[in-house]
Amino acid sequence: MMDMSLTANAAAAIRAHARSTPERTALIIVDDLEGDGGDRRVSFAQLDAEARRIGAWLQARYPVGERVLLLYPTGFGFAAALVGCLYAGMIAVPAPLPGRYPHERSRALRIAENASVSALLTDTTNHDTVLAWAQAVGLTDPPLLATDSDVVPDADSWSPRELDRDALAVLQYTSGATGEPRGVMVSHGNLLHNVESQRRAFGLTAQTRLGGWVPLHHAMGLFGHLLPALMVGGGCVLMQPAAFIRHPHRWLSMIDRYELYASAAPDFAFEMCRARVTDSQLSGLDLSRWRIAINGAERIHAETVAAFVARFTSAGLRDDVVCPSYGLSEATLFVSADPFRRPVVTWVDEHGLEQQRFVPAEAGAALVSCGTPRDVEVLIADPATGEALSPGSVGEIWLRGPSVSRGYWRDDAPTGTTSTTDGYVRTGDLGTLHEGELYVTGRTAELLAVDGRCLYPQEIERTLRAQVPGLGIISAVFTVPLAGPGSEHALVVVSEVNGRPTEDRLRHLADEISRTLTREFGISPGTTVLLRRGGVRRATSGKVKRPVMRRLFLDGELDAVHSDRAPSMVAAS
Structure with missing residues (x-):
């Protein structure tokens, strides 16, 4: 061979x-x-x-x-x-x-x-x-x-x-x-x-x-x-x-x-x-x-x-x-996996996760291990300071090794946003190493700050998909700033819907979204937007383009079949 x-x-x-x-x-x-x-x-x-x-x-x-x-x-x-x-x-x-x-x-x-x-x-x-x-x-x-x-x-x-x-x-x-x-x-x-x-x-x-x-x-x-x-x-x-x-x-x-x-x-x-x-x-x-x-x-x-x-x-x-795995273009794809075994799932405390802590628990959020890193060094770092975090912390995943690329073509990003002086490449992904295995929790650019808590859009989307029958399997959750002084943000839920988009049915789905968010997360959506199937933009990999959907929402370019906006919400342009 x-x-x-x-x-x-x-x-x-x-x-x-x-x-x-x-x-x-x-x-x-x-x-x-x-x-x-x-x-x-x-x-x-x-x-x-x-x-x-x-x-x-x-x-x-x-x-x-x-x-x-x-x-x-x-x-x-x-x-x-x-x-x-x-x-x-x-x-x-x-x-x-x-x-x-x-x-x-x-x-x-x-x-x-x-x-x-x-x-x-x-x-x-x-x-x-x-x-x-x-x-x-x-x-x-x-x-x-x-x-x-x-x-x-x-x-x-x-x-x-x-x-x-x-x-x-x-x-x-x-x-x-x-x-x-x-x-x-x-x-x-x-x-x-x-x-x-x-x-x-x-x-x-x-x-x-x-x-x-x-x-x-x-x-x-x-x-x-x-x-x-x-x-x-x-x-x-x-x-x-x-x-x-x-x-x-x-x-x-x-x-x-x-x-x-x-x-x-x-x-x-x-x-x-x-x-x-x-x-x-x-x-x-x-x-x-x-x-x-x-x-x-x-x-x-x-x-x-x-x-x-x-x-x-x-x-x-x-x-x-x-075989759950982790990879990205910056590492020529493959970073971690453990084939030929049942997927490893660890339950972690949800409140700890909101505070960027990985605390195993009897119940809570179910996180899937992406396996053992292969032929690559992984550092879990504070995304703001670049300092290595202690075990049990959730931070940005940094990579170094022979598979890791030298950077981006004609990269005009500010120094330190794509790599460090130690040769690590910043992935933009959040996660931690637990018992030698890599767990990925989200992306730094998509983390939601709501009422002083850090929430992952994927968890909100998953919960809505599971508990609101009639929604499509593709949705996008993000926040937008509220007009006026301060730094308050409102949650926006954009989701595709299955079946015939009748007015009564769409209003029912929007109400169910609001009830589910209140019950499961203690938050309320500032706006709910329902789209026909195929309306949520995705990358070629299938990833939901949340930043793109956020921009389309702010620019008023979403082709909604239904939209509910809280009376107090006026999105900043």
Whole structure:
């Protein structure tokens, strides 16, 4: 088995499989899980040949280190372009296709401008759409190439590039769930170290297939599925994210049909499967070969994990398959996990948690362990002072190690907000280490200060989802300042609703939200906003974009089907 620590760069790791096992399947692109076929299989030799063609085109035009924007749907085109960039010594910049919605088009433009890309790559199917977008936003200087066209040269035109481990491989733009996306500078060394950590932690081999539906421009899809599969050699199975959102059971069907060893998704995906997979769909599943179901990318809820396992036990799912984990782009994804065991849940005192203390108790808030940190140093620090906190304190999670990136591309943030002089990177996540395991409680930017208490929006959202029937599974809770002197803030609850939005039903739901908050948390909402399904903005990982929803609320841009505002509340603009 290849040891990534002995490999020169990420490109060399992938090329080694093209040489030693050229006919082994590198990719399976799933199109149809309802019929008898509908997939495309690509060998390592085919991937290597296409990557060398793209690499040759790039080499002929640009010096090592230029940034190249990748605008593809999930599939072979993206994988070939990514590997082609690695082969040519370019820095790949994955981005979502500029879709029909303004925020999607704006995000792609901001990434292209921040990275100062030298070229745009896409496929022939999306070429005209990307071209129209580029012309509309004035992005006309970088050339646009459809990499599956005849313009791309022969693979033999490519020549190997000598790259060291410090060379940048990817600018991975953060999801933007809590602010403006920033490009994390991921080096070849970061990739090699993190994939090696995953290989050892999860037992990955050339016989273990990975895959899933998470978009490839997101860290979980790129660093958790595609690149580990290609670098270790087990191959990757991919499906379109939209297919999962429309039909959650297709993710599980893919795991069954293609015998996936490991597949990752955010917590909300497990809840969607539990809630929307029918008995008929369940009866046709065999999940006994699924060994690692990585749950990460957002706050993990103990009840979601337990309910998912209970729902799919009859399909052969083992109770040690769901693997809570912690990771982020700044650490090239993987930070902590303990696979092949039942999830560990610790009950902690809720009042202590409000005071940033982690106090185990007989009852209270159920926190899920994200496992043991792997090959990375973790420091729990005071987010205001940067000082290390004593055991039992909840603070900001800081990371240091070979997988941790060197920072953000063109980072204009004030000194000390993204790293420290000791080489740690600040994650913006809150948590603690307890008995050697990492517990994540929320994000510093999302913590709510209400009546002198610190509350976590995820806990409020979870409680409302569980106790108010008729609400959708997606909601966003945040605070806004009240007009006038002082620093008082009012709580705003924004939630999607299921079913027909009749006036009486919506008024009842708003009343139930208020009653539940008063009963469970001793607080009242300043405003309750109900939206149709799909109205709450989420990042590509599925994370709720609470800061974005807060801005839309303040700007009066939410398309509400119902809104209740307390008489005393006048939000400051």
